[in-house]
Amino acid sequence: MALVLNEEQRLLQDTAKDFFTANAPVEALRTLRDKGDATGYSTELWKTMAELGWAGIILPEAYGGLDFGFMGLGLVLEESGRTLTASPMFSSVVVGASTILLGGSSRQKETLLPEITTGQLTLALALEESHHHRPTTIATRATAEGANYIINGRKTFVLDGHSADKLIVVARTSGEQSESEQGLTLFLVDARAPGISCQRTTMADSRNCANISFDNVIVSAEDAIGEIDAAWPVLEAVLDRARIAIAAEMMGCALEAFDRTVGYLKERVQFDVHIGSFQALQHRAAHMQSEIELCRSVILQALSTVDDSPEQLPLIASLAKAKLNELVKLISNEAVQMHGGIGVTDELEIGFFLKRARVTMQIYGDTGFHKNRYARLCGY
Amino acid sequence: MKQELSLENLDQFREETRAWLEENCPPSQRQPTTPDQQYWGGRRSSFPSEDAKLWFERMRDHGWVVPEWPRAYGGGGHSDLEGKIIKQEMKRIKARAPILSIGIWMLGPALLEYGTEEQKQQHVRAIVNGDIWWCQGYSEPGSGSDLASVQMKAEDMGDHYLVNGSKIWTTKADKADWIFCLVRTDPSVKKQLGISFLLIDMETPGISVTPISLISGESEFCQTFFDNVKVPKNNLIGKLNTGWSIAKALLVHERKLMAEMGSETPRAAIAPNAAAREYLEFENGQIADPQLRGELVDYDMNMHAIGLTHFRTFEERQEKVHSAAAMVMKYVGTEAEKVKSELLLAIMGSQGLGWEGEGFSEEEIDTLRLWAMSKAMTIAGGTSEIQLNVIAKNVLGLPQS
Numbered sequence: 001m002a003l004v005l006n007e008e009q010r011l012l013q014d015t016a017k018d019f020f021t022a023n024a025p026v027e028a029l030r031t032l033r034d035k036g037d038a039t040g041y042s043t044e045l046w047k048t049m050a051e052l053g054w055a056g057i058i059l060p061e062a063y064g065g066l067d068f069g070f071m072g073l074g075l076v077l078e079e080s081g082r083t084l085t086a087s088p089m090f091s092s093v094v095v096g097a098s099t100i101l102l103g104g105s106s107r108q109k110e111t112l113l114p115e116i117t118t119g120q121l122t123l124a125l126a127l128e129e130s131h132h133h134r135p136t137t138i139a140t141r142a143t144a145e146g147a148n149y150i151i152n153g154r155k156t157f158v159l160d161g162h163s164a165d166k167l168i169v170v171a172r173t174s175g176e177q178s179e180s181e182q183g184l185t186l187f188l189v190d191a192r193a194p195g196i197s198c199q200r201t202t203m204a205d206s207r208n209c210a211n212i213s214f215d216n217v218i219v220s221a222e223d224a225i226g227e228i229d230a231a232w233p234v235l236e237a238v239l240d241r242a243r244i245a246i247a248a249e250m251m252g253c254a255l256e257a258f259d260r261t262v263g264y265l266k267e268r269v270q271f272d273v274h275i276g277s278f279q280a281l282q283h284r285a286a287h288m289q290s291e292i293e294l295c296r297s298v299i300l301q302a303l304s305t306v307d308d309s310p311e312q313l314p315l316i317a318s319l320a321k322a323k324l325n326e327l328v329k330l331i332s333n334e335a336v337q338m339h340g341g342i343g344v345t346d347e348l349e350i351g352f353f354l355k356r357a358r359v360t361m362q363i364y365g366d367t368g369f370h371k372n373r374y375a376r377l378c379g380y
Numbered sequence: 381m382k383q384e385l386s387l388e389n390l391d392q393f394r395e396e397t398r399a400w401l402e403e404n405c406p407p408s409q410r411q412p413t414t415p416d417q418q419y420w421g422g423r424r425s426s427f428p429s430e431d432a433k434l435w436f437e438r439m440r441d442h443g444w445v446v447p448e449w450p451r452a453y454g455g456g457g458h459s460d461l462e463g464k465i466i467k468q469e470m471k472r473i474k475a476r477a478p479i480l481s482i483g484i485w486m487l488g489p490a491l492l493e494y495g496t497e498e499q500k501q502q503h504v505r506a507i508v509n510g511d512i513w514w515c516q517g518y519s520e521p522g523s524g525s526d527l528a529s530v531q532m533k534a535e536d537m538g539d540h541y542l543v544n545g546s547k548i549w550t551t552k553a554d555k556a557d558w559i560f561c562l563v564r565t566d567p568s569v570k571k572q573l574g575i576s577f578l579l580i581d582m583e584t585p586g587i588s589v590t591p592i593s594l595i596s597g598e599s600e601f602c603q604t605f606f607d608n609v610k611v612p613k614n615n616l617i618g619k620l621n622t623g624w625s626i627a628k629a630l631l632v633h634e635r636k637l638m639a640e641m642g643s644e645t646p647r648a649a650i651a652p653n654a655a656a657r658e659y660l661e662f663e664n665g666q667i668a669d670p671q672l673r674g675e676l677v678d679y680d681m682n683m684h685a686i687g688l689t690h691f692r693t694f695e696e697r698q699e700k701v702h703s704a705a706a707m708v709m710k711y712v713g714t715e716a717e718k719v720k721s722e723l724l725l726a727i728m729g730s731q732g733l734g735w736e737g738e739g740f741s742e743e744e745i746d747t748l749r750l751w752a753m754s755k756a757m758t759i760a761g762g763t764s765e766i767q768l769n770v771i772a773k774n775v776l777g778l779p780q781s
Contacts, residue, residue, distance in 0.1 A: 003692040004699045262776050277779040282772035289771055290708040297688035297705070319681055375677040380656055380667045 002304040003297060005075075012072055015052075016079035023048065024085040026349045032086060033206035039163050040200075040208035041086040050119025055093055059101065063113035070241065070306035074248035074299065081252025084356050086207050088122045091160035094245040095238060096123025099168050103186060103226035103234035112188075124164035124191075125238075126155040126212055133365045135170075135239060136232070139178040140214065142171035142185060144221070149173070149187065151195075151217040159363070161210030162200035167191050169214065174229050181232040186225040193217055204355040237310065240317035243364050244302040247324040250360050251299050254328045257335040257353040258288055264339055281338060288331055295327045315377050322370035328357035393462055397469045404438045405475045406431040412474065414746070419479050422513030423557045432476075436510065439478040445508050446484055449492065453500055454508035461698060482551060483507035483514040485637050487560050490630045494577075494618040503579070517547035517561035517580075517604060518627065525766050527562070528571045528624060532606060534563035534578055541565075541578065541616075543586075543609040549760065553602035554589045556582055562623050569621075577623035579615040586610075596752035597735070634761045636706070639690075639713035650743055652676055652720060655727045672726060679723050682716055704775040711767035714757040721751035 005013065024045055032040060049055060057073050059065025066072065073094065080087065097116045100108055100123075115121035129139055140153025151171055161167065167189045175183035191198070195217035201209045226234050262285060265276030275281060302320040305312050332354040336343040343350050361367070408431040419425065419432050427433035439445050442456070448463040449455025458466070470477075488507050491500055506512045523529045532545025543563060550559065559580050566574030580587070586609040591599040618626050650658075656676055660667050667673035686709075693706045724747050725732040732747055734740030758764040772778045 002695075003688070004695045004701050262778070265778060273781075274779045276776075277781040279769070279781055282776075282778050282781075283765065283768040285776055285778065286708075286711075286768040286771035289704060289775055290712050293703070293705045293708045294682070294685040294689055294712065296703075297692045298685050300692065301688045319684055322681060323685060371674065371677045371681070374681060375666070375673060378653060378677070378680060379665075380653060380662070380673065380676065 002308070003300045005071075009071060009075060012068065013075040013079065016054075016076045017082070019049075019052070020079050020083040020085050024080075024083050024087075026084050026352055029084050029086055029206055029352060030349075040160075041088065041163070045085075046087050046089075046119055049087060049089065050117070054089065055119045056097075056113075056117030058093065059097055059113055059117055063109065064117040065113070070244065070303045071300075073245060074303040077245055077249040078252035078255075078299075081249035081254075082256040084205075084253065084352055088160050088163070090242070090245060090249065091124045091164065092116060092122040095125045095159075095242050096164075096166075096168060098238045098241050099123075099125065099186065099225060099234065102237055103231070105225075108188070108225065121166065122160065122164045123166050123168060124158055124161045124210075126158045126161065126167045126169045127235075128157045129153070129155060131156070133362070133369055134179075135235065135364075136181050136184075137179045138170055138172050138184060140169065140171045142169075142173050142187060142219070144173070147221055149185075149219050149221060149224070151187065151189070151214040151219060154211070154213040156211045157201075157362070158210045158212050160208050161191075161212050162198050163208060164191055167196075167212065168225065169219075170231065170235060183229050184231040184235065185228050186231045186235065187219045188223045188225055189214075189217060189219050193219070203359055205352070205359040207356070207359065237313065239364050240313040241306055243317045243321040243370075244299075244306060244313075246360055246363050247320040248299055248303065250324040250328045250357070251295060253353055253356055253360065254292065254295070254324070254331045257350060257357075258292065258331050260350060261285070261331075261335040261338050268340075275338075284334060284338075288334060291327055291330065295323050298323050315374065318365070318370040318374040318377070321365050322367050322374065325361045325367040325370070328360060332357040390461065390465065394465050394469065397466055398472075400442070401469055401473060401475060404435075404442070405470075405473060406435055408432075409435040409476050410474045411476075413476060415480055418476060419510070420513055420552070420555065421479050421481055421483075421510030422555065423511070424555070425510070425513065435476070436478040440509060445478055445510075446488065449488065449504065449508065453492075453504035455504075460694075464694065479510050481507060481510070481514070482516060482556075483512060486516060486630055486633050487514050489633050490560075490577075490626055491617065493629065494626050498614070499617065512558055513552070513556045515550045515553045515556035515559050515582075515604075517550055517553075517559045519549045520546060521548050521603070525763055527627070528575065530562045530564055530575060532561065532563050533567075534565050534576060534611065536565070536613075537610075540613060541611045543578070543580065543606045543611055546603060546605045548592075548603045549601045550589075550604045551602075552600055553582070553604045554591055558582055559604065560617075562627050565623075566621050572624045574621055575623040575627070576620055577617040577626045578611060579617065580606075580609065580611050584609050584611065594752070595755070596749045598749070598753070631762060635710035635767075638757060638761050639709035650724065650747065652679055652723045652727060655724055659727050659729065659731065672723075675723055675726070679716070679719055682712075682719070686712055686716055704771070707771055707775050708767075710761065711764055711771070715764060717757050718754045721747075721754040725751050 053066040054076055056065030057068045057076060058070060061067050093116065097113060100112050112121065127135060142149040142151045151169060169187045169189050171185055171187060172183050173185040195215045197213050199211045201211055203209050265281055266274055268275045298320050302316045305316045335350050336354055339348065339350055342348050417428050419427050419436055444456050444466060447456035447458040447466050448460055451457040484507055488504055491504055518527060520530055520532060522531060532547065534541040534543045547561060559582055561578050561580055562575050563578050564574055565576040586607045588605045589602050591602045593599045653676060656667055660669060660672060662668060689705050696703055728744060728747065731744055734745050734748060736745060
């Protein structure tokens with residue numbers, strides 16, 4: 001059954017919870033931030049996660065993967081969302097490996113996927129060009145020249161872009177307009193290739209992003225992923241998987257912020273009583289619980305849709321991202337408010353959840369983007 | 381319950397169900413209708429049509445009026461999963477419920493759990509057969525959200541109880557044959573501990589009923605007065621003074637029912653996105669009004685999530701997994717119903733404001749009436765505020781104020 005976890009999945013979830021709590025609590029993110037870590041995540045931690053098989057959790061066994069499907073992936077991401085763990089899991093595994101898996105040639109799959117699985121190779125998707133998610137508005141151009149393409153353009157909000165070994169670049173190979181699903185191509189480019197300049201950006205959530213520009217970067221036509229001019233179906237499928245996966249992480253972020261807040265309502269005393277006895281706060285907390293329950297069903301359905309009926313992805317992916325955008329916004333705001341003064345201090349970790357929530361809300365589509373898409377898919 | 385069936389057997393069961401319904405459900409019983417035009421059973425009832433009679437009798441003889449109840453009391457002896465398949469298949473061909481019955485929705489499950497063998501034999505089969513129309517006597521003029529404060533007295537007179545007081549919001553009490561009541565049997569203890577659960581025949585001398593007119597123009601609720609009503613002692617369900625726990629169990633059924641009402645409404649109500657196509661301007665394939673388009677997509681997304689959550693709670697019951705999902709459904713389901721009604725009105729504009737008569741279609745008038753009725757959904761069966769109290773206490777474990 002799709003909406004209830006089986007024994008194996010529950011076990012995986014427990015393992016993930018124990019692992020992240022022990023090895024990468026929120027404190028670890030604070031340390032990375034405070035010392036201005038150059039990589040932005042712990043490479044040791046990522047190595048251990050890869051040893052646990054999580055870097056290949058969605059990949060077929062033929063490539064050394066665990067083949068646990070997105071349901072398994074979602075559970076691990078949810079737990080990593082509870083601890084706000086920084087790792088290349090989303091950019092490299094969910095986005096990167098999915099792109100190779102869905103669009104790559106058998107040669108690309110055979111060489112790249114096993115390296116991703118072992119954690120040796122990290123990827124990042126260079127997609128966005130403006131401050132809003134507009135996946136078909138691509139001005140970056142790749143011009144054919146003999147057996148090569150020359151890439152020129154500028155990308156922004158590239159998740160893990162400063163630390164990835166290779167970049168998957170979305171570029172326009174034909175057509176005059178910059179806004180079209182037609183004429184797009186994906187290229188796999190070495191992140192250190194001549195002509196690439198990478199500027200790491202410091203975001204609110206202390207995680208890792210970059211602005212990357214491409215100045216006459218030469219890439220072999222053989223490094224195109226999938227067909228020239230026809231990347232959109234692959235890219236859209238990858239983005240829908242990514243939206244669902246980030247929504248699973250957001251679920252963990254919301255749950256942890258909520259649990260901590262409810263815990264605080266039970267211990268904080270004002271006017272000689274626990275503040276959780278005030279109905280004004282009880283009703284807001286109960287409303288959040290209701291929203292959590294709805295989102296829980298959406299996430300489970302979305303994850304199992306990837307595994308069982310990917311042709312139905314667009315609608316459920318937009319539902320999941322829009323709903324979770326709203327959930328993390330509601331809960332992170334209420335979490336700070338209900339903690340009162342201490343909620344706005346850097347000492348308390350609740351602020352980390354607030355900041356991470358805001359960044360995730362912009363990843364691969366804000367609320368308006370997905371509501372608009374959902375309405376279009378419904379025919380209005 | 382039967383043993384869990386394998387998937388192949390379930391597919392086969394679905395096939396058989398589909399074939400049986402196809403053969404036995406008259407075409408006229410596959411049209412949308414209003415509750416007033418459906419069969420409610422009872423001593424004084426008549427079938428709205430020959431087809432309705434035929435449909436009910438076929439379902440009754442097949443054990444499908446309540447598929448999940450034991451065969452010994454007229455049910456079908458089916459598992460929950462089979463019951464769900466039957467409902468799904470009925471819904472697929474838009475088959476009407478063969479009978480609308482508060483006895484089935486609310487009293488029956490409580491009788492099966494708390495009744496004696498004799499009580500089950502007497503009452504459960506009569507519910508399934510449509511012989512008795514039940515109504516509920518919970519709220520009183522002075523006991524709304526604070527249900528445990530019921531005052532209607534039942535005094536032990538040796539060979540009978542003597543009942544005095546009144547009940548309000550008794551649904552269709554003017555048509556009902558029997559009423560199940562919460563009565564005060566011990567005024568000296570904590571209020572929850574002095575309540576009993578009593579069944580009363582509405583033909584007993586001393587009972588009178590007054591319908592209450594509502595903002596929807598309907599009057600399906602009544603106030604029911606009890607003046608020295610003598611009730612046999614074997615009409616008590618469960619032990620004396622344990623009525624509160626029975627009432628709470630029954631409220632769970634009521635809330636679940638109300639939560640699901642949106643998806644199972646027998647009305648000919650139009651869906652908001654269908655109404656949008658009929659009443660709104662489109663530009664380039666989109667609703668031109670951004671506000672209404674936004675409200676519509678919010679509603680559709682929320683209903684999508686609610687539908688998935690209904691499905692999840694069902695799977696959780698099957699797998700005996702506990703979660704808070706079932707606890708929130710009355711709140712989210714009835715709030716969504718209100719949103720839906722407001723949205724329909726907004727989409728229809730002035731055409732959605734017709735109260736009666738010329739100038740409006742039946743569907744438009746029905747939409748307005750349902751809008752007015754929807755206001756009751758977040759009040760009846762425990763207000764939304766009571767639901768939030770319950771979630772805060774039972775799910776979140778927050779301290780009582």
